[in-house]
Amino acid sequence: MSPDTPAPTADAFLDRLVALVGPAAVLTTPEAMAPHLTEPRGLFQGRARAVVKPASTEEAAAVVAACHAAGVPMVPQGGNTGLVGGNVPFEHGREVVLSTARLNRVRDLDPVNLTATVEAGVVLADLQRAAADADCLFPVSLAAEGSCQVGGIIAANAGGTGVLRYGNTRDQVLGLEVVLPDGRVWHGLRRLGKDNAGYALRHLFVGSEGTLGLVTAATLRLYPKPVATATALCGLDDLDKVTALLRHARAWSGDAVTAFEFMPRFGIEITCRHMPGCADPLEAAWPWYVLIELSSARPGAGAEGGVRDDLEALLGAALEADLIQDAVLAESLDQQAALWRLRESMSEAQGFEGGSIKHDVSLPVSRIPAFIARANAAVTAALPGLRPCPFGHVGDGNVHYNLTQPAGMDKAAYLARWDEMNRIVHDIVTEMDGSIAAEHGVGRIKVAELERLKAPVELEMMRTVKRALDPDGLFNPGKVVV
Amino acid sequence: MSPDTPAPTADAFLDRLVALVGPAAVLTTPEAMAPHLTEPRGLFQGRARAVVKPASTEEAAAVVAACHAAGVPMVPQGGNTGLVGGNVPFEHGREVVLSTARLNRVRDLDPVNLTATVEAGVVLADLQRAAADADCLFPVSLAAEGSCQVGGIIAANAGGTGVLRYGNTRDQVLGLEVVLPDGRVWHGLRRLGKDNAGYALRHLFVGSEGTLGLVTAATLRLYPKPVATATALCGLDDLDKVTALLRHARAWSGDAVTAFEFMPRFGIEITCRHMPGCADPLEAAWPWYVLIELSSARPGAGAEGGVRDDLEALLGAALEADLIQDAVLAESLDQQAALWRLRESMSEAQGFEGGSIKHDVSLPVSRIPAFIARANAAVTAALPGLRPCPFGHVGDGNVHYNLTQPAGMDKAAYLARWDEMNRIVHDIVTEMDGSIAAEHGVGRIKVAELERLKAPVELEMMRTVKRALDPDGLFNPGKVVV
The missing domain is CATH 3.30.70.2190 (Alpha-Beta Plaits)
Incomplete structure (x- = not known):
């Protein structure tokens, strides 16, 4: 055995992963895995069999194929900045986290076609800078842009502050390269303004929160840079x-x-x-x-x-x-x-006033005033003294409908009413033709509410799509739709 | 039997359709069906078992359910202005044409939310006018706008002349109401700028050319009207x-x-x-x-x-x-x-110069000059004297790469070389990362070329989607993907 060959473990599956991507790219110790198992709000602490960091599409495909062959569920993960628990594994520890961190090349930037083709692990701020260096704009901008990755904003269909003029992340995606749940690679990196040669498969993956495959690269729209x-x-x-x-x-x-x-x-x-x-x-x-x-x-x-x-x-x-x-x-x-x-x-300021119960909802723009009036009345009737702090991207119909606790109330007692407040707000949102997941997605925390509020036909359509593309249910199971 | 009850025919299935929508809405004579069986270029002359014109979503759902129960294939049809044969039935005559002509109400127009909810049979020019009357713009504009219908431009993901600034029809679609192939209705008429509550199902139907269901209504984006x-x-x-x-x-x-x-x-x-x-x-x-x-x-x-x-x-x-x-x-x-x-x-001018072999292709904008130079050289080498007339929406990368026959050549002899010319042009387009179906779709005429040129993984993904949503293959079979 050469000194470079790692000693075989008791786990043939992990040995297989190491053989595919090298020992440095397969994390298995608690210390190395830790940053990949918790999420920004500290709501969940997951466990995983391993965190794997492929360095190329080919490596990613080989890893997915190995997991598929072994029946091991996978959790795609970018910068791990998502706020709905979609990006971390469950507590049972049988999943493998697929980190895109090393898929970080800008493959092409075309200022005439106004497109950039980048790998999933490119940090959003780096893409913004690369575009600006070519006198262009990549318009998706949000608080986590210094650490979130392109693959993550695609999986989440991220919004942010530029949506009114430029649209959501979805609107920037012209093409995708995706490792499908069985390890095959879909080379769909179109960079065309018009393409009606078949179904718009890319839109299945945008916003699917890692439940249908692993996005490894994307071709994105750029715009003339504002001066x-x-x-x-x-x-x-x-x-x-x-x-x-x-x-x-x-x-x-x-x-x-x-x-x-x-x-x-x-x-x-x-x-x-x-x-x-x-x-x-x-x-x-x-x-x-x-x-x-x-x-x-x-x-x-x-x-x-x-x-x-x-x-x-x-x-x-x-x-x-x-x-x-x-x-x-x-x-x-x-x-x-x-x-x-x-x-x-x-x-952040809301944290200084005690507990905050949060909602990321959207409404038809024309209904926002009526929604806020109605929701404020309902939540303060349920809990007198509650201090609503609705703010956000009203141009997109997106309200961060956050509720600060009554002054002087015990914080834990207040936060214990999270589900009750969610139900009050989500019921009003649904009645007024809104969405209970505007820009942060469904992830893990809204699966049950979605099931409660969405029409059975639509839930069944979602399950049909999930079963068709991921028949073994190995990609981010338990997220978005179950 | 009351005088209003039509006499029963020998065909129990047609009787069932008549019972659902009334006798005036079930066309079966050759004269009445004729306009629904041919298409604008005169390339195809189909036959049909009946042309049915439901007047409401409920009627449409009942008709689809009846066809589904009887195993009868269906061809959705709007204004019948499509140019690729996707909107007409085949020659075998076993299909039913589902005409959206009577689903023609503007249900809602909201100038604050900048959205319109309209039924599939609304003529595009009528929608443009309704938007303008509210000081808004509906930006999709194309040659057939006086007769094409909203359902048709959604099924085709129509392009036109406003794409550079406003995007394709796809970019205008916020929500859809669809009768699924088994007759269930998906009520997906969202009118939200942001909605990440689950998969973006609407994008499956936009551009699917009637192969996944019958769009009965849509919520579309409007814009401030240019002055x-x-x-x-x-x-x-x-x-x-x-x-x-x-x-x-x-x-x-x-x-x-x-x-x-x-x-x-x-x-x-x-x-x-x-x-x-x-x-x-x-x-x-x-x-x-x-x-x-x-x-x-x-x-x-x-x-x-x-x-x-x-x-x-x-x-x-x-x-x-x-x-x-x-x-x-x-x-x-x-x-x-x-x-x-x-x-x-x-x-139209090209018609006066003899035969014209047409291509509706798109390329990355930055490659258009190189594409035209290369394609012109290839087609004139194959047929000296050929007169290329490439024109179109270069801002979208969309070239109508039309080839006028050599002066004096026999027109029929020239048009006999259609497939040969297509192959030369489509091979170059494919090599240069373009699309052979930019804004007119695949329909019937490009199914074989798509199969020849698209990657097997992508074709298989398209088939997977088709099978999942239309497991009995009853919606526009033989179109887009087989």
Whole structure:
């Protein structure tokens, strides 16, 4: 036996994996596996037979084929930043985690075709940078972009702050390379604006949260890079004006609105109270706030007559039409960052006020004011003193409907009512034609709610798709649909 | 028997259909069925057991259930304007045509949510008008819009001239209502910008050409209505400049380019020669032409400093950078229409020059110049004197690669070489990572070529999906994939 050959273990299956990808790429000790077994919110602590890190599509295919042959279930994992438990194994310990961390090459970047072909393990921020270096924009942007991976945002169909103008991750995916559950490779890396040669198979995998196969690479859309951005914070005296302001802003700007985020007074208050460097830039207090951002790729958009002037005119017209009561327009990059800090710190600020019960829901945009009024009434009736903090991507109909505990209540006693609050909110969402999983997915934590609320025909269609593509049920079993 | 009850026929199955939808909605005579059995190019003359026109989703579901119970294959049909034979029954006559013509209600139009929910039989132009009446835009626009139906453009994932800015039909579909092959109804009419509650089932049906079920209604995206449009025709001395001009125009206009269509000198010549009202507006002749259109929804975009000035500045910079050699900017709606007439008459003009062998292909945009050079060389080597007329939506990578016969050749002898030419062109397209079915679909005429050129893994995935959703193979059998 050569010194490079690892000593055989008692486990022939693990030996097989080591033979395929080398010993350094098969993690089996508790210390090495630990970061792959927990998730950001600390809701789950899983176990696994091994964490495997293939370095190429061929290695990934060989590993999947070996797991398939042995009947071992697999959990695809990217940057492990998902918030619904879809990215970690269960507690039983029989699963293998397939980490895409080493599939991290940018294979191609074509600024004329406006596409990038990258492997699943490329970190989102690295893709953004590679695009920017070629004078292009990759528009998916979200809090975890410094560590989440391309494969993960595809599996989750990630949203974020650029959806209003550019769409979700799904809308950026032109082609995929996927290792199918039996180890065959689908080479579907199209980079075409139009392709009607058969079914749109890529859309099965986008948003499937690793339940149908392992995405190893993708061809994604790029856009001309914006050269200028203008940002403003508006105060509104009436929630109903939020949707009218959105319509006004989209039309007035020639649909150049790249962000439209709303926040309640309570959110501004606790953010300014707890988060360093956050301050309310408006003189008076208003019940509702909207952060608007315009962007343009047009040369000269940063100069006079550009997006800043557009935004100023848009706000002036909105004031005149009584759609907003006050507004502040950022006059520097620092001021822009300060306005965004208010919005981006809002989730963390809630932690300082005690327990927070969270919902990631979406509604038709036109129903958001009615939804918030109705849900606020229902949850405060169930628990007087509860402090709702609904905020988020209202331009996409996406509300992070978070509920801060009553002041002074015991935190554990409050969090014990999580399921009860979820049911109240999800029932209203469902009645109002919304979705209980807007941008964070179903994963593990919403499987039962989905089963409770989705029509039986649709659940059966999902199961049909799952059985067809993964007949042995080996890819991320127990997630999304059971 | 009451006078309203039709006399029973010898065919219990047809009696059952009549009982479900009434006698006026079950066509069985050759005269009544005739328009539903041929297609626009006259390539196929099918037969059918009946043409059925349900007036509601419930009726449609009952008809499908009856066909399913009797094992009768079904062919969904909208406006019957498709160009690949997917919308007509085969010659054997055992199929039932499911016409959506009477499912023609606009159920809902929400200008705040920017969505319309319409039934499958609504004519595209009627949807465009309904959207415009609400100060919105439905952006799918194509030659057949006066007669094609919403269900048809969804089944075909239709392209057209607005794709560069707004995407294909697929990108407009937020939700669907579908009668599944066994008669169950999937109520999937979401109208949400974000929804990750399970698999994206709607994308299975979009572009499936009626092979997986009958779409009865859809919720579609709307956009703020453009208030101004500017159009120009440019002359270029080099095909390589087309893609550089596209990149220039997208960046310079802040991505406001809504059309970018290219044409060869030969196409301009025959269009001006044969089509009434068509004239070349440029002084000199150029080997290549590009029609550019900018649109904006911004109030004031029609005035000074608006899209016309943007386009003028864009063209000035393009002239200076030697991306174009000459340009004419339309100064009136009449002049805009005249420039579009050149592009839109190009297909018809080819008919006056004899036989035309057609290809609807797409390539990565950056490869279009190389593709045209290579394909032109290959087809003229195979048949000297052949006159290529490649034109189309180059902004989407979509080339209508049409080949006009050599002058003086016998037309029938030329058209007899259709398959040979297809093979030459499709082989090059495939080698260059393109698609042989860009916006017209596979239907009946490209099934064999798809089987020849697509990877076996992908064909098998398509068959898996087909078998899973239509296990009895009753929906449009023999189309797309066999």
